[in-house]
Amino acid sequence: MRKYLLKRILYLFLTLFIVATATFFLMKLMPGTPLQNEAKLTASEKASILAQYGLDKPVWLQYITYIVGIFHGSLGLSFQFSDQAVSYLIGSRMGPSMQLGAQALVVGVIFGIILGAIGAIKKDTWADRLATILSILGIAVPSFVLAILFQYYVGLKLGWFPVAGWSGFAYTVLPTLALAASPLAETARFIRTDMVDVLSSDYIELAKAKGLSKFGIVYHHALRNSLIPMVTLIGPLAAALMTGSMVVENIFSVPGIGEQFVKSILVNDYPTIMGVTIFYSALLCVLLLLTDIVYGIIDPRIRLSGNGD
Amino acid sequence: MENPENVIEVRNLEINFHTYAGEVKAIRDVSFDLRKGETLAIVGESGSGKSVTTRSLMGLLAPNAEIKKGSIMFHGDDIIKKSEKEMQHIRGKDIAMIFQDPMTSLDPTMRIGMQIAEPLMKHKGLKKKEAIAQALEMLKLVGITNPEGRINDYPYQFSGGMRQRIVIAIALVCYPEVLIADEPTTALDVTIQAQILDLMKDLQNRIDTSIIFITHDLGVVAGMADRVAVMYAGKIVEYGTVDEIFFNPQHPYTWGLLNSMPTLDTEGGSLSAIPGTPPDLLDPPVGDAFAARSDYAMKIDTQQEPPFFKVSDTHYAATWLLHPDAPKVTPPAEIVRRQQKFAAMQKPEAPIKSDTKE
Ligand SMILES: Nc1ncnc2c1ncn2[C@@H]1O[C@H](COP(=O)(O)OP(=O)(O)OP(=O)(O)O)[C@@H](O)[C@H]1O
Ligand SMILES: [Mg+2]
Numbered sequence: 148m149r150k151y152l153l154k155r156i157l158y159l160f161l162t163l164f165i166v167a168t169a170t171f172f173l174m175k176l177m178p179g180t181p182l183q184n185e186a187k188l189t190a191s192e193k194a195s196i197l198a199q200y201g202l203d204k205p206v207w208l209q210y211i212t213y214i215v216g217i218f219h220g221s222l223g224l225s226f227q228f229s230d231q232a233v234s235y236l237i238g239s240r241m242g243p244s245m246q247l248g249a250q251a252l253v254v255g256v257i258f259g260i261i262l263g264a265i266g267a268i269k270k271d272t273w274a275d276r277l278a279t280i281l282s283i284l285g286i287a288v289p290s291f292v293l294a295i296l297f298q299y300y301v302g303l304k305l306g307w308f309p310v311a312g313w314s315g316f317a318y319t320v321l322p323t324l325a326l327a328a329s330p331l332a333e334t335a336r337f338i339r340t341d342m343v344d345v346l347s348s349d350y351i352e353l354a355k356a357k358g359l360s361k362f363g364i365v366y367h368h369a370l371r372n373s374l375i376p377m378v379t380l381i382g383p384l385a386a387a388l389m390t391g392s393m394v395v396e397n398i399f400s401v402p403g404i405g406e407q408f409v410k411s412i413l414v415n416d417y418p419t420i421m422g423v424t425i426f427y428s429a430l431l432c433v434l435l436l437l438t439d440i441v442y443g444i445i446d447p448r449i450r451l452s453g454n455g456d
Numbered sequence: 457m458e459n460p461e462n463v464i465e466v467r468n469l470e471i472n473f474h475t476y477a478g479e480v481k482a483i484r485d486v487s488f489d490l491r492k493g494e495t496l497a498i499v500g501e502s503g504s505g506k507s508v509t510t511r512s513l514m515g516l517l518a519p520n521a522e523i524k525k526g527s528i529m530f531h532g533d534d535i536i537k538k539s540e541k542e543m544q545h546i547r548g549k550d551i552a553m554i555f556q557d558p559m560t561s562l563d564p565t566m567r568i569g570m571q572i573a574e575p576l577m578k579h580k581g582l583k584k585k586e587a588i589a590q591a592l593e594m595l596k597l598v599g600i601t602n603p604e605g606r607i608n609d610y611p612y613q614f615s616g617g618m619r620q621r622i623v624i625a626i627a628l629v630c631y632p633e634v635l636i637a638d639e640p641t642t643a644l645d646v647t648i649q650a651q652i653l654d655l656m657k658d659l660q661n662r663i664d665t666s667i668i669f670i671t672h673d674l675g676v677v678a679g680m681a682d683r684v685a686v687m688y689a690g691k692i693v694e695y696g697t698v699d700e701i702f703f704n705p706q707h708p709y710t711w712g713l714l715n716s717m718p719t720l721d722t723e724g725g726s727l728s729a730i731p732g733t734p735p736d737l738l739d740p741p742v743g744d745a746f747a748a749r750s751d752y753a754m755k756i757d758t759q760q761e762p763p764f765f766k767v768s769d770t771h772y773a774a775t776w777l778l779h780p781d782a783p784k785v786t787p788p789a790e791i792v793r794r795q796q797k798f799a800a801m802q803k804p805e806a807p808i809k810s811d812t813k814e
Contacts, residue, residue: 349560358548
């Protein structure tokens with residue numbers, strides 16, 4: 148177990164290194180410079196600013212400097228916010244993003260499970276078809292489209308929730324719903340397929356032969372067995388949430404990491420782009436690792452320590 | 457109930473399956489009794505309808521099944537007419553079932569103690585603690601060593617044979633009147649098979665249950681069953697006591713089954729599989745369904761369905777060969793040998809043949 152964990156953690160760092168490298172060079176390929184919006188600056192002023200941030204050096208040197216910096220635990224300084232540390236920037240904006248992400252995940256997974264289970268139990272009925280259509284819509288419609296629709300109809304027309312901003316729970320409702328659609332749909336699809344399989348398995352047959360009620364069978368046997376593989380979905384779902392949150396945070400003016408990320412890309416704030424990318428990658432890798440560990444704990448078949456508890 | 461000795465009486469059961477290709481006539485006019493405390497074996501090739509017949513007793517037919525005709529009397533009530541809710545009170549309590557594959561029939565995510573306790577909580581209204589205590593007793597009874605230490609284990613921690621013991625424990629925990637065992641040993645290797653069969657016999661005596669034992673392996677039947685029903689293409693073609701079926705079989709299909717069964721005294725070469733394949737149940741043949749594969753088929757076999765002819769009070773067979781006007785035929789050598797043995801067993805007179813229908 149320990150060996151396995153060590154190996155996984157090693158891979159995690161390797162992954163992050165590759166991500167950092169790829170992002171660095173991709174970023175250099177982006178059009179524009181950090182100074183493109185500062186038209187008033189003279190050529191020499193520009194040159195001195197570039198020199199100040201080391202941007203006048205050859206790209207490979209910049210790369211090495213950056214990687215060395217990371218190993219020293221520094222993500223560099225932001226260009227756009229007069230020398231704020233990127234790590235501080237991320238830290239100060241993490242709260243809203245994590246809250247939105249967690250809320251969307253919980254809402255999406257819970258309702259996804261319900262929708263998927265209904266689909267499986269009522270297989271090939273109108274309820275199943277409705278559930279399928281809903282989940283296809285949820286997967287096909289991007290979260291930013293939903294965000295705009297919710298903002299306009301629920302926020303503006305109906306006025307049930309604030310249209311944008313971040314000062315209280317009511318402000319989280321619409322962005323959460325917009326973000327929750329995709330995990331909800333993914334979960335529903337996954338649970339439906341999985342549960343249809345489970346419901347046709349021999350141990351469900353045995354549960355029926357015991358005389359258990361329909362509810363008893365689903366609750367005590369089918370659900371647990373379909374939920375276990377669900378754990379593997381949490382990682383990808385979280386990843387989808389992160390990408391979704393970038394645009395959705397922007398639309399609802401949520402002061403989160405995603406919103407910051409989009410702004411940074413627009414002004415070529417290299418250190419911030421790099422920092423956020425590495426932060427998100429690390430988060431995702433850790434989530435996937437945790438998922439595997441949790442999977443091992445809840446599925447007795449692959450539980451690594453042999454006995455009962 | 458026609459006979460107070462019977463636990464279950466199945467009469468003229470007909471079951472169809474709706475499929476895209478049409479109606480599969482899976483069970484075609486099946487009648488049989490299950491007596492108190494006996495073991496009735498149902499034998500027949502794959503697809504002959506053994507599982508469908510027994511599933512109908514549990515009310516566990518596939519959703520595309522339709523019971524066209526017949527009745528299944530249990531405690532004076534017709535099971536076919538019962539609602540799903542009513543069936544839930546019978547399943548696992550009065551009629552229990554063991555399945556073929558012990559590797560897949562236990563819930564992989566539930567401790568075995570709880571899986572055995574579940575029927576008790578459902579049917580006897582026991583609290584979890586009491587139910588687990590009884591589950592422990594049951595584990596002892598089915599021969600799990602160190603039951604206290606294993607009651608909290610999960611299925612994957614047991615071998616196939618042990619799992620089948622657990623499945624048996626689940627089935628018997630409410631002391632059901634009827635136990636249906638659908639090929640309970642097919643998935644196990646031979647030594648384990650014997651152990652499981654011994655266990656079933658032993659438990660049957662202890663808790664006084666009737667067993668319907670399904671198999672396509674006649675070899676298993678001899679030591680296990682009191683009576684045997686032979687099924688072919690959705691019908692019972694012959695039934696009688698174990699001795700009658702093994703040593704005085706009358707239906708050419710039963711001959712074929714016995715001929716394809718290895719025994720200690722079969723000389724090399726006399727073992728032979730039945731040629732051909734069972735008929736398509738979408739469109740079952742007229743007459744004796746086995747005629748197409750039978751060396752003994754007569755013209756009438758393709759025209760008219762044979763009724764049951766009485767061989768003895770306990771032995772009936774549906775073949776025109778038993779009709780008084782039928783020509784005398786000599787069964788395969790192996791069967792003749794068996795019949796000679798049977799005659800010796802019976803001593804004075806050979807079995808009486810008559811054309812009385814059941
Ligand atoms: N759900 C179903 N839909 C259509 N046909 C079915 C269905 N279930 C069973 N049948 C058909 O009913 C017939 C009897 O099947 P059954 O399972 O009872 O056979 P069996 O005697 O138990 O065979 P085996 O020894 O292989 O278990 C077969 O022809 C089978 O194809
Ligand atoms: Mg079967």
